[in-house]
Amino acid sequence: GIQVEQSPPDLILQEGANSTLRCNFSDSVNNLQWFHQNPWGQLINLFYIPSGTKQNGRLSATTVATERYSLLYISSSQTTDSGVYFCATNQAGTALIFGKGTTLSVSS
């Protein structure tokens, strides 16, 4: 099945810094989503982005499907951005395959 790899596994930032999270996948995909899992465990949808570029406030994402990767950009990070960021994707089937996540800690 498809493999999803995320990097870096851990990231520590000062408030106000920018960061880039990467997601590599091993085959062509049908769907790609970025999630933020907050400290209470809720998975929050950030982007549905099988291809192209999207922006939402301080967050933006780009997926280059032909090169099998996606990037999540966080600008001017805030302490509330802390948590685990997951990339997930699937092929023509039904189940999302998740990466192991990037744990982000933002300190004030």
Place this chain on the structure above:
Amino acid sequence: GAGVSQSPRYKVAKRGQDVALRCDPISGHVSLFWYQQALGQGPEFLTYFQNEAQLDKSGLPSDRFFAERPEGSVSTLKIQRTQQEDSAVYLCASSWTSGGASEQFFGPGTRLTVL
């Protein structure tokens, strides 16, 4: 409701007990998924429903796990004779279309602890 809801949010069971976890998907969503998330890991697929039909149960770890969605809306995940290795967060997700082609939205999860 506005989003996917799950109940209970927390469940503690003694080893050997049966448990039932409930998921209320977003109204009108055709597809419903169950995932299991172990501590420090990403969610892993358990089973998938398109309306009331269970089309994929390849991720269920054993025959002690059973899921249903009899009227194509609410779903229940049942675990019989719970074991300590069943301790995890169980997440439910729903989406508008069939086949996993559209965005999935997740509930808050049920954290199951088996003593």
